[in-house]
Amino acid sequence: MVLILSSLCTQAIYSQQKVKNDEVKRDTTYLAYWNALQKLCGKSFIGTIAAGGQNDTTFAGKDLIIHVKKCSQNVIKIPFYVGRDYSRTWVLTKTPRGILLKHDHRHEDGSPDKVTMYGGHTTNYGNSTRQTFPADQQTVDILPAAIGNVWWIEIISGKSFTYNLRRVNTDRYFSVHFDLTKETDSPPAPWGWKE
Numbered sequence: 001m002v003l004i005l006s007s008l009c010t011q012a013i014y015s016q017q018k019v020k021n022d023e024v025k026r027d028t029t030y031l032a033y034w035n036a037l038q039k040l041c042g043k044s045f046i047g048t049i050a051a052g053g054q055n056d057t058t059f060a061g062k063d064l065i066i067h068v069k070k071c072s073q074n075v076i077k078i079p080f081y082v083g084r085d086y087s088r089t090w091v092l093t094k095t096p097r098g099i100l101l102k103h104d105h106r107h108e109d110g111s112p113d114k115v116t117m118y119g120g121h122t123t124n125y126g127n128s129t130r131q132t133f134p135a136d137q138q139t140v141d142i143l144p145a146a147i148g149n150v151w152w153i154e155i156i157s158g159k160s161f162t163y164n165l166r167r168v169n170t171d172r173y174f175s176v177h178f179d180l181t182k183e184t185d186s187p188p189a190p191w192g193w194k195e
Helices: 002-028 030-038 137-142 144-148
Strands: 044-051 064-067 075-082 085-095 098-105 118-121 130-134 149-156 160-167 173-184
Touching (some): 030 075, 030 098, 064 173, 118 137, 144 160
Antiparallel strands (some): 044 064, 130 149, 160 173
16 A cells, blocks of 8 residues: 555655656747747748749749738747738737747738638647647648648847748748848738727
8 A cells, every 4th residue: 555655755746846857848848949939029031942942933033021010929920022922921829838820811901811821730839949839639620731841940149030830741831031130121011900
């Protein structure tokens, strides 16, 4: 009986320690990443295609700019401007278990595109410079072919911000790199933006 109680106490202590270790890991990874994003608030940066878009008429030859436009405690909105197309905003939301990434697409009149709010939630705490977002069920419902989509955003403090998309088991790979040493003037508000 004493051995059973001792074993139960040891398991309880181990469980408490594991929870504490997980909280420390969370606080030093995705929260550090979140804080790095917050430091970019209000700034705009020039980008270049790093992979997958050089021959794509949507992106090739166009000015690429992000504006870390709106930051609150739990939501960061980053419009991604492609030439004169102001339709895209990356929406990152901090949750108790990680970060949710959604892609808000709008028409010029501000109405939602029929393909909008796709993305995914982190499945682990990642690290302080990179968070990964596998496609969620809402994405699969909207875009069945995107079942294998994985997005990741990497932030190297003071140096770079890189947005990436890979579709697993296909050749689909897109990457756009923003130089954090090259701040630029902020573009006009994106389509459908409400201040």
